Amino acid sequence: MADELTTTLTHAVNERWELAAAEIASALANQLAVAFVGSASSGKDSAIRALFGIDFGQIDPVPGSTDRIRVAPVDPAGNVLVVNAPGFGDVRAHVDAAARSILDQIDVVVYLLNCDGGATIDERRDLDGIRALNRPVLVCLNKIDLIRPHQREAFVDATLAQLGVARKDAVVTAFDPMPALAPEPIGVESVIRWIHHHLDANGKSLLFAKALRNKAAACEALILGAAKRAAVAGALPIPGADITALTAIQVKLISDVATIFERRIDRDLVLFILGEALAGTSKGLVRWGLEAAKAAGYLPGGQVVTLATSALGASIAAATTYGVGRATVAFLSRGTPMSGPELREVFDAETERFRTVVRDRPDVIDAG
Ligand SMILES: Nc1nc2c(ncn2[C@@H]2O[C@H](COP(=O)(O)OP(=O)(O)OP(=O)(O)O)[C@@H](O)[C@H]2O)c(=O)[nH]1
Ligand SMILES: [Mg+2]
Numbered sequence: 001m002a003d004e005l006t007t008t009l010t011h012a013v014n015e016r017w018e019l020a021a022a023e024i025a026s027a028l029a030n031q032l033a034v035a036f037v038g039s040a041s042s043g044k045d046s047a048i049r050a051l052f053g054i055d056f057g058q059i060d061p062v063p064g065s066t067d068r069i070r071v072a073p074v075d076p077a078g079n080v081l082v083v084n085a086p087g088f089g090d091v092r093a094h095v096d097a098a099a100r101s102i103l104d105q106i107d108v109v110v111y112l113l114n115c116d117g118g119a120t121i122d123e124r125r126d127l128d129g130i131r132a133l134n135r136p137v138l139v140c141l142n143k144i145d146l147i148r149p150h151q152r153e154a155f156v157d158a159t160l161a162q163l164g165v166a167r168k169d170a171v172v173t174a175f176d177p178m179p180a181l182a183p184e185p186i187g188v189e190s191v192i193r194w195i196h197h198h199l200d201a202n203g204k205s206l207l208f209a210k211a212l213r214n215k216a217a218a219c220e221a222l223i224l225g226a227a228k229r230a231a232v233a234g235a236l237p238i239p240g241a242d243i244t245a246l247t248a249i250q251v252k253l254i255s256d257v258a259t260i261f262e263r264r265i266d267r268d269l270v271l272f273i274l275g276e277a278l279a280g281t282s283k284g285l286v287r288w289g290l291e292a293a294k295a296a297g298y299l300p301g302g303q304v305v306t307l308a309t310s311a312l313g314a315s316i317a318a319a320t321t322y323g324v325g326r327a328t329v330a331f332l333s334r335g336t337p338m339s340g341p342e343l344r345e346v347f348d349a350e351t352e353r354f355r356t357v358v359r360d361r362p363d364v365i366d367a368g
Helices: 003-028 044-052 097-104 121-131 149-163 188-200 205-211 215-233 244-260 267-278 287-295 304-308 311-333 340-360
Strands: 032-038 070-073 080-085 108-114 137-142 170-172
Touching: 003 205, 003 244, 003 267, 032 044, 032 121, 032 205, 044 080, 044 108, 044 137, 044 188, 080 097, 080 205, 108 121, 108 188, 121 137, 121 149, 137 149, 137 188, 149 170, 170 188, 188 205, 188 215, 205 215, 205 244, 215 244, 215 311, 244 267, 244 311, 267 311, 267 340, 311 340
Parallel strands: 032 080, 032 108, 108 137, 137 170
Antiparallel strands: 070 080
Protein backbone atom coordinates (compact mmCIF):
# COMPACT_ATOMS: atom_id res chain seq x y z
CA MET A 1 0.00 0.00 0.00
CA ALA A 2 1.27 3.49 -0.76
CA ASP A 3 2.66 5.12 2.37
CA GLU A 4 0.62 8.24 1.94
CA LEU A 5 -2.57 6.25 1.62
CA THR A 6 -1.67 3.98 4.56
CA THR A 7 -1.08 6.93 6.84
CA THR A 8 -4.25 8.72 5.81
CA LEU A 9 -6.34 5.56 6.08
CA THR A 10 -4.96 4.61 9.48
CA HIS A 11 -5.62 8.08 10.76
CA ALA A 12 -9.14 8.20 9.33
CA VAL A 13 -10.01 4.71 10.59
CA ASN A 14 -8.74 5.52 14.09
CA GLU A 15 -10.76 8.67 14.14
CA ARG A 16 -13.90 6.85 13.13
CA TRP A 17 -13.63 3.53 14.88
CA GLU A 18 -15.10 4.22 18.33
CA LEU A 19 -17.81 6.35 16.80
CA ALA A 20 -18.99 3.57 14.48
CA ALA A 21 -19.23 1.14 17.41
CA ALA A 22 -21.25 3.65 19.43
CA GLU A 23 -23.56 4.34 16.50
CA ILE A 24 -24.23 0.64 16.03
CA ALA A 25 -24.97 0.14 19.72
CA SER A 26 -27.45 2.99 19.75
CA ALA A 27 -29.05 1.94 16.44
CA LEU A 28 -29.66 -1.54 17.82
CA ALA A 29 -31.21 -0.15 20.99
CA ASN A 30 -33.90 1.60 18.93
CA GLN A 31 -37.41 0.29 18.55
CA LEU A 32 -38.74 -0.36 15.08
CA ALA A 33 -42.31 -1.17 14.08
CA VAL A 34 -43.24 -2.31 10.58
CA ALA A 35 -46.92 -2.68 9.81
CA PHE A 36 -48.39 -5.08 7.28
CA VAL A 37 -51.84 -3.98 6.30
CA GLY A 38 -54.29 -5.28 3.73
CA SER A 39 -57.58 -7.02 3.05
CA ALA A 40 -58.23 -10.65 3.94
CA SER A 41 -55.91 -13.05 2.12
CA SER A 42 -53.84 -10.30 0.53
CA GLY A 43 -50.67 -11.98 1.81
CA LYS A 44 -49.77 -10.24 5.10
CA ASP A 45 -48.57 -13.39 6.81
CA SER A 46 -46.76 -14.52 3.69
CA ALA A 47 -44.93 -11.18 3.49
CA ILE A 48 -43.87 -11.37 7.13
CA ARG A 49 -42.60 -14.90 6.57
CA ALA A 50 -40.72 -13.99 3.37
CA LEU A 51 -39.01 -11.00 5.00
CA PHE A 52 -38.34 -12.12 8.56
CA GLY A 53 -38.61 -15.89 8.30
CA ILE A 54 -41.21 -16.16 11.04
CA ASP A 55 -44.62 -17.67 11.16
CA PHE A 56 -46.64 -14.86 12.59
CA GLY A 57 -49.41 -17.16 13.78
CA GLN A 58 -46.95 -19.04 15.98
CA ILE A 59 -45.32 -16.18 17.82
CA ASP A 60 -46.54 -14.61 21.01
CA PRO A 61 -48.46 -11.46 20.36
CA VAL A 62 -47.78 -8.36 22.39
CA PRO A 63 -50.40 -8.01 25.16
CA GLY A 64 -53.14 -5.65 24.14
CA SER A 65 -53.37 -6.66 20.52
CA THR A 66 -56.68 -8.14 19.54
CA ASP A 67 -57.44 -10.71 16.90
CA ARG A 68 -58.07 -7.95 14.39
CA ILE A 69 -54.78 -6.20 14.95
CA ARG A 70 -51.85 -8.21 16.19
CA VAL A 71 -48.38 -7.16 17.20
CA ALA A 72 -45.41 -9.46 17.73
CA PRO A 73 -41.64 -9.17 18.13
CA VAL A 74 -39.37 -10.49 15.38
CA ASP A 75 -36.00 -10.47 17.15
CA PRO A 76 -35.04 -12.02 20.48
CA ALA A 77 -34.45 -8.60 22.03
CA GLY A 78 -37.95 -7.49 21.06
CA ASN A 79 -36.75 -4.32 19.36
CA VAL A 80 -38.33 -5.07 16.00
CA LEU A 81 -42.09 -5.40 16.00
CA VAL A 82 -44.41 -6.43 13.22
CA VAL A 83 -47.96 -5.22 13.22
CA ASN A 84 -50.46 -7.33 11.29
CA ALA A 85 -53.74 -5.58 10.58
CA PRO A 86 -56.59 -5.60 8.09
CA GLY A 87 -56.78 -1.80 8.16
CA PHE A 88 -56.23 1.05 10.58
CA GLY A 89 -59.26 3.26 10.19
CA ASP A 90 -61.84 1.19 11.99
CA VAL A 91 -59.60 -0.89 14.27
CA ARG A 92 -58.15 1.93 16.33
CA ALA A 93 -61.34 2.26 18.34
CA HIS A 94 -61.34 -1.45 19.18
CA VAL A 95 -57.79 -1.91 20.45
CA ASP A 96 -56.63 -1.05 23.91
CA ALA A 97 -54.14 1.61 24.89
CA ALA A 98 -51.07 -0.65 24.57
CA ALA A 99 -51.84 -1.61 20.99
CA ARG A 100 -52.79 1.97 20.12
CA SER A 101 -49.49 3.28 21.38
CA ILE A 102 -47.77 0.81 19.05
CA LEU A 103 -49.88 2.06 16.16
CA ASP A 104 -48.60 5.53 16.94
CA GLN A 105 -45.01 4.28 16.79
CA ILE A 106 -45.21 2.66 13.38
CA ASP A 107 -42.20 3.55 11.23
CA VAL A 108 -43.21 2.09 7.87
CA VAL A 109 -46.38 0.64 6.47
CA VAL A 110 -46.42 -2.13 3.89
CA TYR A 111 -49.82 -2.19 2.24
CA LEU A 112 -50.67 -5.44 0.50
CA LEU A 113 -53.05 -5.68 -2.39
CA ASN A 114 -54.22 -8.95 -3.85
CA CYS A 115 -53.65 -8.66 -7.61
CA ASP A 116 -56.07 -11.48 -8.17
CA GLY A 117 -59.11 -9.23 -8.12
CA GLY A 118 -57.61 -5.78 -8.43
CA ALA A 119 -58.18 -2.76 -6.20
CA THR A 120 -61.55 -2.03 -4.65
CA ILE A 121 -63.12 1.18 -3.35
CA ASP A 122 -62.64 -0.10 0.21
CA GLU A 123 -58.95 -0.56 -0.40
CA ARG A 124 -58.60 2.93 -1.81
CA ARG A 125 -60.31 4.29 1.32
CA ASP A 126 -58.09 2.17 3.57
CA LEU A 127 -55.00 3.41 1.86
CA ASP A 128 -56.09 7.04 2.10
CA GLY A 129 -56.58 6.53 5.83
CA ILE A 130 -53.10 5.05 6.17
CA ARG A 131 -51.51 7.87 4.20
CA ALA A 132 -53.01 10.28 6.72
CA LEU A 133 -50.64 8.77 9.33
CA ASN A 134 -47.81 10.52 7.51
CA ARG A 135 -45.52 7.52 7.50
CA PRO A 136 -43.78 6.02 4.48
CA VAL A 137 -46.21 3.63 2.79
CA LEU A 138 -45.10 0.96 0.35
CA VAL A 139 -47.78 -0.69 -1.76
CA CYS A 140 -47.11 -4.31 -2.71
CA LEU A 141 -49.07 -5.57 -5.66
CA ASN A 142 -48.99 -9.13 -4.37
CA LYS A 143 -49.81 -12.43 -6.06
CA ILE A 144 -48.52 -11.03 -9.34
CA ASP A 145 -47.79 -14.62 -10.36
CA LEU A 146 -51.52 -15.03 -10.90
CA ILE A 147 -51.56 -12.33 -13.59
CA ARG A 148 -50.44 -13.47 -17.02
CA PRO A 149 -46.98 -12.04 -17.80
CA HIS A 150 -48.08 -10.11 -20.89
CA GLN A 151 -50.89 -8.42 -18.92
CA ARG A 152 -48.79 -7.43 -15.90
CA GLU A 153 -47.59 -4.04 -17.02
CA ALA A 154 -51.01 -2.77 -18.01
CA PHE A 155 -52.49 -4.22 -14.82
CA VAL A 156 -49.90 -2.49 -12.62
CA ASP A 157 -50.37 0.88 -14.33
CA ALA A 158 -54.15 0.72 -14.08
CA THR A 159 -54.15 -0.43 -10.44
CA LEU A 160 -51.68 2.19 -9.27
CA ALA A 161 -53.67 4.91 -11.03
CA GLN A 162 -56.83 3.67 -9.30
CA LEU A 163 -55.12 3.77 -5.91
CA GLY A 164 -53.38 7.08 -6.55
CA VAL A 165 -49.95 5.55 -5.83
CA ALA A 166 -46.70 6.62 -7.50
CA ARG A 167 -44.61 3.94 -9.22
CA LYS A 168 -41.68 4.62 -6.90
CA ASP A 169 -43.81 3.68 -3.89
CA ALA A 170 -44.97 0.36 -5.26
CA VAL A 171 -43.36 -3.03 -5.73
CA VAL A 172 -44.77 -5.94 -7.67
CA THR A 173 -44.52 -9.02 -5.46
CA ALA A 174 -45.34 -12.66 -5.02
CA PHE A 175 -44.49 -13.49 -1.42
CA ASP A 176 -45.84 -17.01 -1.69
CA PRO A 177 -46.25 -17.84 -5.38
CA MET A 178 -47.75 -20.97 -6.87
CA PRO A 179 -44.66 -23.13 -7.52
CA ALA A 180 -45.81 -23.87 -11.07
CA LEU A 181 -46.03 -20.14 -11.86
CA ALA A 182 -42.92 -18.84 -10.11
CA PRO A 183 -40.27 -21.04 -8.46
CA GLU A 184 -39.12 -18.27 -6.11
CA PRO A 185 -40.84 -15.36 -4.35
CA ILE A 186 -40.86 -12.20 -6.49
CA GLY A 187 -39.90 -8.69 -5.43
CA VAL A 188 -38.59 -9.42 -1.93
CA GLU A 189 -35.23 -7.70 -2.54
CA SER A 190 -36.98 -4.58 -3.89
CA VAL A 191 -39.22 -4.45 -0.83
CA ILE A 192 -36.17 -4.70 1.42
CA ARG A 193 -34.39 -1.94 -0.50
CA TRP A 194 -37.39 0.36 -0.31
CA ILE A 195 -37.93 -0.11 3.42
CA HIS A 196 -34.23 0.15 4.14
CA HIS A 197 -34.01 3.39 2.24
CA HIS A 198 -36.92 4.91 4.15
CA LEU A 199 -35.47 3.86 7.50
CA ASP A 200 -32.05 5.29 6.80
CA ALA A 201 -33.20 8.78 7.69
CA ASN A 202 -34.18 7.87 11.27
CA GLY A 203 -31.27 5.51 11.91
CA LYS A 204 -33.39 2.36 12.05
CA SER A 205 -32.16 0.69 8.88
CA LEU A 206 -29.53 -1.42 10.66
CA LEU A 207 -32.09 -2.75 13.10
CA PHE A 208 -34.28 -3.69 10.15
CA ALA A 209 -31.41 -5.30 8.23
CA LYS A 210 -30.39 -7.37 11.23
CA ALA A 211 -33.91 -8.79 11.64
CA LEU A 212 -34.16 -9.95 8.02
CA ARG A 213 -34.13 -13.59 7.08
CA ASN A 214 -32.03 -13.07 3.96
CA LYS A 215 -28.57 -11.88 5.05
CA ALA A 216 -27.43 -11.33 1.46
CA ALA A 217 -30.35 -9.05 0.67
CA ALA A 218 -29.92 -7.29 4.02
CA CYS A 219 -26.27 -6.57 3.23
CA GLU A 220 -27.06 -5.45 -0.31
CA ALA A 221 -29.47 -2.81 1.02
CA LEU A 222 -26.85 -1.64 3.54
CA ILE A 223 -24.17 -1.46 0.87
CA LEU A 224 -26.34 0.46 -1.59
CA GLY A 225 -27.29 2.90 1.17
CA ALA A 226 -23.62 3.50 1.96
CA ALA A 227 -22.76 3.83 -1.75
CA LYS A 228 -25.40 6.49 -2.04
CA ARG A 229 -24.04 8.41 0.94
CA ALA A 230 -20.56 8.12 -0.56
CA ALA A 231 -21.85 9.58 -3.84
CA VAL A 232 -23.20 12.55 -1.92
CA ALA A 233 -19.90 12.97 -0.06
CA GLY A 234 -18.13 12.72 -3.43
CA ALA A 235 -14.75 12.20 -1.75
CA LEU A 236 -12.09 10.33 -3.67
CA PRO A 237 -10.19 7.34 -2.30
CA ILE A 238 -6.92 8.54 -3.79
CA PRO A 239 -3.76 10.02 -2.30
CA GLY A 240 -3.86 13.76 -2.29
CA ALA A 241 -7.61 13.89 -1.84
CA ASP A 242 -9.29 14.22 1.52
CA ILE A 243 -10.58 10.72 2.08
CA THR A 244 -11.81 11.27 5.65
CA ALA A 245 -15.49 11.55 4.72
CA LEU A 246 -15.32 8.45 2.56
CA THR A 247 -13.42 6.42 5.15
CA ALA A 248 -16.04 7.32 7.74
CA ILE A 249 -18.76 5.87 5.51
CA GLN A 250 -16.73 2.77 4.69
CA VAL A 251 -15.72 2.03 8.29
CA LYS A 252 -19.37 2.27 9.29
CA LEU A 253 -20.34 0.01 6.39
CA ILE A 254 -17.82 -2.67 7.31
CA SER A 255 -18.97 -2.54 10.94
CA ASP A 256 -22.63 -2.74 9.89
CA VAL A 257 -22.04 -5.71 7.62
CA ALA A 258 -20.18 -7.47 10.45
CA THR A 259 -23.20 -6.80 12.68
CA ILE A 260 -25.48 -8.54 10.16
CA PHE A 261 -23.14 -11.53 10.17
CA GLU A 262 -22.99 -11.36 13.97
CA ARG A 263 -19.23 -11.18 13.82
CA ARG A 264 -16.88 -9.08 15.86
CA ILE A 265 -14.25 -7.25 13.89
CA ASP A 266 -11.30 -5.25 15.06
CA ARG A 267 -9.55 -2.18 13.77
CA ASP A 268 -6.78 -4.17 12.11
CA LEU A 269 -9.27 -6.14 10.10
CA VAL A 270 -10.95 -2.95 8.91
CA LEU A 271 -7.58 -1.57 7.90
CA PHE A 272 -6.79 -4.81 6.11
CA ILE A 273 -10.05 -4.76 4.14
CA LEU A 274 -9.83 -1.08 3.24
CA GLY A 275 -6.12 -1.21 2.53
CA GLU A 276 -6.29 -4.29 0.34
CA ALA A 277 -9.40 -3.15 -1.48
CA LEU A 278 -8.10 0.31 -2.17
CA ALA A 279 -4.39 -0.31 -2.62
CA GLY A 280 -2.82 -1.30 -5.92
CA THR A 281 -0.30 -4.09 -6.33
CA SER A 282 2.35 -2.44 -8.42
CA LYS A 283 2.05 1.31 -8.18
CA GLY A 284 0.71 1.23 -4.68
CA LEU A 285 -2.08 3.59 -5.56
CA VAL A 286 -5.81 3.22 -5.80
CA ARG A 287 -5.82 1.85 -9.28
CA TRP A 288 -9.42 2.04 -10.21
CA GLY A 289 -10.11 5.48 -8.80
CA LEU A 290 -6.89 6.87 -10.14
CA GLU A 291 -7.39 5.53 -13.62
CA ALA A 292 -10.88 6.95 -13.77
CA ALA A 293 -9.53 10.21 -12.41
CA LYS A 294 -6.79 10.28 -15.03
CA ALA A 295 -9.30 9.67 -17.76
CA ALA A 296 -11.06 12.80 -16.56
CA GLY A 297 -7.85 14.82 -16.77
CA TYR A 298 -6.70 14.52 -13.16
CA LEU A 299 -3.18 15.73 -12.44
CA PRO A 300 -1.55 14.61 -9.19
CA GLY A 301 -1.98 17.34 -6.64
CA GLY A 302 -3.97 19.36 -9.12
CA GLN A 303 -7.63 18.98 -9.72
CA VAL A 304 -8.61 16.59 -6.96
CA VAL A 305 -11.02 18.94 -5.28
CA THR A 306 -12.83 19.86 -8.47
CA LEU A 307 -13.09 16.21 -9.40
CA ALA A 308 -14.36 15.23 -5.98
CA THR A 309 -17.41 17.39 -6.35
CA SER A 310 -18.08 16.31 -9.91
CA ALA A 311 -20.39 13.58 -11.11
CA LEU A 312 -17.36 11.41 -11.79
CA GLY A 313 -16.10 11.92 -8.24
CA ALA A 314 -19.51 10.85 -6.95
CA SER A 315 -19.51 7.73 -9.07
CA ILE A 316 -15.96 6.75 -8.05
CA ALA A 317 -16.84 7.25 -4.39
CA ALA A 318 -20.02 5.21 -4.74
CA ALA A 319 -18.41 2.38 -6.72
CA THR A 320 -15.42 1.98 -4.39
CA THR A 321 -17.78 1.94 -1.41
CA TYR A 322 -19.88 -0.72 -3.10
CA GLY A 323 -16.72 -2.75 -3.78
CA VAL A 324 -15.58 -2.42 -0.16
CA GLY A 325 -18.99 -3.61 1.03
CA ARG A 326 -19.05 -6.62 -1.25
CA ALA A 327 -15.46 -7.52 -0.38
CA THR A 328 -16.44 -7.42 3.29
CA VAL A 329 -19.38 -9.75 2.66
CA ALA A 330 -17.07 -12.14 0.79
CA PHE A 331 -14.54 -11.95 3.60
CA LEU A 332 -17.09 -12.61 6.35
CA SER A 333 -18.99 -15.34 4.56
CA ARG A 334 -15.91 -17.45 3.90
CA GLY A 335 -15.02 -20.08 6.43
CA THR A 336 -11.31 -19.77 5.70
CA PRO A 337 -9.21 -16.61 5.89
CA MET A 338 -9.03 -14.58 2.70
CA SER A 339 -5.76 -13.29 1.30
CA GLY A 340 -5.17 -9.72 0.16
CA PRO A 341 -5.14 -10.58 -3.55
CA GLU A 342 -8.36 -12.59 -3.18
CA LEU A 343 -10.02 -9.65 -1.49
CA ARG A 344 -8.82 -7.28 -4.20
CA GLU A 345 -10.21 -9.57 -6.84
CA VAL A 346 -13.69 -9.34 -5.32
CA PHE A 347 -13.33 -5.58 -4.93
CA ASP A 348 -12.30 -5.13 -8.56
CA ALA A 349 -15.07 -7.29 -9.96
CA GLU A 350 -17.80 -5.76 -7.80
CA THR A 351 -16.66 -2.18 -8.37
CA GLU A 352 -16.75 -2.78 -12.09
CA ARG A 353 -20.14 -4.45 -11.90
CA PHE A 354 -21.51 -1.52 -9.92
CA ARG A 355 -20.26 0.93 -12.54
CA THR A 356 -22.12 -0.88 -15.30
CA VAL A 357 -25.28 -1.25 -13.20
CA VAL A 358 -25.33 2.44 -12.27
CA ARG A 359 -24.59 3.48 -15.83
CA ASP A 360 -27.69 1.60 -16.97
CA ARG A 361 -29.85 2.29 -13.93
CA PRO A 362 -28.82 5.46 -12.07
CA ASP A 363 -31.91 5.14 -9.86
CA VAL A 364 -30.26 2.27 -7.98
CA ILE A 365 -28.51 4.81 -5.79
CA ASP A 366 -31.25 7.42 -6.08
CA ALA A 367 -34.18 7.77 -3.73
CA GLY A 368 -36.73 4.96 -3.68
N1 LIG B 1 -50.42 -17.28 -5.80
C1 LIG B 1 -50.05 -16.63 -4.72
N2 LIG B 1 -50.62 -16.89 -3.52
C2 LIG B 1 -50.20 -16.21 -2.45
C3 LIG B 1 -49.18 -15.21 -2.52
N3 LIG B 1 -49.02 -14.68 -1.29
C4 LIG B 1 -49.87 -15.34 -0.48
N4 LIG B 1 -50.59 -16.25 -1.16
C5 LIG B 1 -51.60 -17.18 -0.65
O1 LIG B 1 -52.74 -16.45 -0.26
C6 LIG B 1 -53.32 -17.01 0.91
C7 LIG B 1 -53.42 -15.96 2.00
O2 LIG B 1 -52.11 -15.58 2.37
P1 LIG B 1 -51.79 -15.00 3.82
O3 LIG B 1 -50.36 -14.64 3.84
O4 LIG B 1 -52.29 -15.90 4.86
O5 LIG B 1 -52.67 -13.69 3.76
P2 LIG B 1 -53.18 -12.79 4.97
O6 LIG B 1 -53.28 -11.40 4.44
O7 LIG B 1 -52.33 -13.00 6.17
O8 LIG B 1 -54.63 -13.40 5.18
P3 LIG B 1 -55.63 -13.17 6.43
O9 LIG B 1 -54.82 -13.13 7.69
O10 LIG B 1 -56.55 -14.33 6.36
O11 LIG B 1 -56.32 -11.89 6.15
C8 LIG B 1 -52.46 -18.18 1.28
O12 LIG B 1 -53.04 -19.35 0.75
C9 LIG B 1 -51.15 -17.92 0.59
O13 LIG B 1 -50.44 -19.07 0.24
C10 LIG B 1 -48.60 -14.97 -3.82
O14 LIG B 1 -47.71 -14.14 -3.98
N5 LIG B 1 -49.06 -15.69 -4.86
MG1 LIG C 1 -53.05 -13.44 8.13
